[in-house]
Amino acid sequence: MNLLLWLIVGLPLGAFVVLILPGRAMGDRRSGIIGTGAVMLSAIAAAMASVQFLRTMPTSGHFTATAWQWIASGGLAVQFALRLDALSLVMVLVVTIVASLILLYSVRYMAGEEEYCRFFAFMNLFVASMLLLVLADDLLVLYLGWEGVGLSSYLLIGFWYRDEGAVLAARKAFTITRIGDTALLLGIVLIAVRLGTLRIDNVLATAATTWQSGGALPLAAALLLLFGALGKSAQLPLQTWLPDAMAGPTPVSALIHAATMVTAGVYLIARMHGLFELAPLAMRLVSILGAATLLLAGAAALAQRDIKRSLAYSTMSQIGYMFLALGAGAWTAAIFHFVTHAFFKALLFLVAGVVIHSLHGERDMHKMGGLRTKLPVTFAGFTIGICSLAAIPVVTAGFYSKDLILSCVATAPAGGTLLWTCGIVGAFLTALYSFRMLFLVFFGERKIDPAPEGGLSILLPIVILALGSLTLGFLETPKGLGSVALFSNAVKDVLGEPSSIPVSLQFRIALVLFAVSATLIGFLVAWMVYVRKPTLIKGFLALPHHRAALALSARGFGFDDLYSAALVRPFSWLAKINKTDFTLVYPAVIARLAEAGALLLSLTQNGKLRFSVMGIAFGAGLLIAIGIFS
Amino acid sequence: MNVLFLLAAGAAVVSSLAAITRSNVLHAILYLIVSFASIAVIFYLLGAPFIAALEIITYAGAIMVLFLFAVMLLNLGGSAIDQERQWQPLAAWIGPAIAGLLILGELLYILMRHWPVGKSGTIVPSVEVGRTLFLRYFIGVELAAMLLLAALLGAGRLGRRDRTLAVKQGGGHDADSL
Amino acid sequence: MTPIPFEQTLILAAVLFVIGLAGVLARRNLLLMLLSIEIMLNAAGLVFIAGGARFNKPEGQVMFLFILAVAAAEVTIGLALILRQDHCARTLDADAADRLRD
DSSP, rough: HHHHHHHHHHHHHHHHHHTTTTTGOOHHHHHHHHHHHHHHHHHHHHHHHHHHHHHHHHTTTTTTEEEEEEEETTTTEEEEEEOOOEEEEEHHHHHHHHHHHHHHHHHTTTTTTTTTTHHHHHHHHHHOOOOOOHHBBBBBHHHHHHHHHHHHHHHHTSSSSSSSHHHHHHHHHHHHHHHHHHHHHHHHHHHHHHHHBBBHHHHHHHHHHHTTTOOOHHHHHHHHHHHHHHHHHHTTTTTTHHGGGGOHHHHHIIIIIISSGGGGGHHHHHHHHHHTOOOHHHHHHHHHHHHHHHHHHHHHHTOOOOOHHHHHHHHHHHHHHHHHHTTTOOOOHHHHHHHHHHHHHHHHHHHHHHHHHHHHTTBBBBOOOOOTTTOOHHHHHHHHHHHHHHOTTTTTTHHHHHHHHHHHHSSTTOOOOOOOOHHHHHHHHHHHHHHHHHHHHHOOOOOOOEEEEEEEOHHHHHHHHHEEEEEEEEOOOOOTTTOOOOHHHHHHHOOEEEEEEEOOOHHHHHHHHHHHHHHHHHHHHHHIIIIHHHHHHHHHHHSSSHHHHHHHHTTTHHHHHHHIIIIIHHHHHHHHHTOOGGGGGGHHHHHHHHHHHHHHTTTOOOOEEEEHHHHHHHHHHHHHHHHHHO | OOOOHHHHHHHHHHHHHHHHHHHHHHHHHHHHHHHHHHHHHHHHTTTTTHHHHHIIIIIIIIIHHHHHHHHHHTTTTTTHHHHHHOOOOOGGGGGHHHHHHHHHHHHHHHHHHHHHOOBSOOOOOOHHHHHHIIISSSHHHHHHHHHHHHHHHHHHTTTTOOHHHHHHOOSSOOOOEE | OOOOBHHHHHHHHHHHHHHHHHHHOOOHHHEEEEEEEEHHHHHHHHHHHHHHHHHTTHHHHHHHHHHHHHHHHHHHHHHHHHHHHHHSSOBBBGOOOOOOOO
């Protein structure tokens, strides 16, 4: 088992090293095979590990594989160790499976790229870091993985480094997540100082005994960790980098900015839920921020023209749902939604990639249309993804996970009606914007003729992800509809049961019906506006304040401008006026001195023979003198 | 006080000084031959007659003659003498004089620290020298032979006249056959 | 013959050596520089012979023979180079050969 765990992390890491060293000499075919193969082997290892885990479940509920003692100084001892329990198992399986599918897709999708090998190298680095993050037994190892995914994200967003937009977006992403990372590091330091350990189960156990619930210390630690999670998961207020990150290649957006990295924050909070339970104020903040983000992002997604940006805001919104669940104490629901979201969001991005490719790089949805006849498999995949996103009842996985979240939020003591209402409104918005996307892209009149769909390696991942989006929901069905509880039983040891106020079965069914109706209303509105009477929307939007609202929504409600004016501009101004400050004198003086010295010494290099002989003579004299007088 | 020794020493020093200060290269060489002769006398007084003979034969007889050949080949006649004078203003002697006196002073200082150092003994017979040379230091002989061979070959190559080079006019910008 | 004090020969050798050194430094003509070097070599040889006589060993004379060989070889090559220089640059000025400069 230990070997399997290290293989899971080590295979992609090894692939990264192998691919990054020889560079372009590797050749496209070999890079593709190594890059995709490593992650697929990792997925197989993960499957084997899970089989072994389920079959020989130890009493403690987890496996630990320690490699070596990383730090042993003062009171702090950190082991470099991996830990496999139900939660990390779920994460590992999702990450490796989705990553393998996306990499398989990339083999064909990124073909012809100049730096093909580099792409696969960085993707493998990312997968290795993400796996290290979720398998970490220790907060410091988690942080190592956290930084690794941040780095890989930067490298991959800026993959087309000759494009200024991409480079700026990469820099923006890194800077904003860096703010979160700093908070996370401070939180880790706080925990280390106050609790004396960084091993996750030790931390949770010690915190439960030494810190009081509602105290200042757990609140501080939880808030710092939360801030870190906000950065990585692109939630309010650190959400502005995600839409711009769509400048990277589509597989990157699919893997990193939809399925995995942005959910690292969710994982962190779920993993450290024991700590958060000690700080109810922090949990409330989590759900408030989650609710605010899901509404804001949902509204913004409505106004986007770029298909990828729309999906980015959609991701932001769905993660808002996960945060909402986390804040209400529904850890299991949040992770379950993560699983289903990973599948259908990756599916949507891959399909968007196919669409963009067939329309020769066109990303504006208003310029698309009528593709459903020409790209049938793609259309089917997109439809399934959209339905799952919008939580169409019974048949899609998204329905079950979103329903779980909403019912938990409604019934949890830490939840409440207001939060649940936000969730319902969010469901309406989600259905609205997702079907808007479907209708704009695949229905209506065709404006650009698409190239035909790609081959097997493009379509197979789409098909598999689509199947996942349909079936994974059946792992956990609500109490009214079959009461399957496979998922929550599996993770019960780690995540516990969500606490809830007792409600009757009819109340639960009513909740489900409310959610379903919100979705269906959204679908109907989208159908009316975008299929039946497209002219209606034009009239609606012609009104001036509607147009202004739309513009504001399209710009993500002005957060970018706010940050730019409040933070970026003053900082740039400071840097500019500080360009020639007095501390630059010292290097200049040193340089000048060196120059003068060199000039002086170069006079001895006059090429004259007698000069050298004179030097020898005087030197000999000097040496003899030293010999005499010492 | 060995009068002969003092006389020979004086002659050597004076003729060496003269050798380095002449404007006429030929005169300088001749003065140097005189110096070598005086030193040969000193060698004889020190009990090394064979070496004294060698000094005259090889040093004065072969090496200096080589110099003379070179001077003849270079045709350093009248204009060269004037040029030589031009190159040697009195001021040019200051630096060398300082350096020389400095080193001389140091050497004498070292000598004076271990005074007196003894007297030279009897003649060391050439037979003895020969035996030592060819029995104990034979490898030196071999090396010297190889060195002379190298010098021979080098000089032969360097002395060759290349057609291409002979045509070039106006102060050497190309020394690539060197 | 009367034994000669060792120190006197050493002083003589030192003086001759320094004269040679001054000659190398002061003269601009390459030929005369080479000549001065010969003076220096000779002075060194004198030290060896004197040493051999003082300690009554043949090694001093042996060493002088080697010095002689070396001097011969060096003069050969040196003169060949000087002739070459004259052929190319038409001058024997040591200061004219300064192309190896900064």
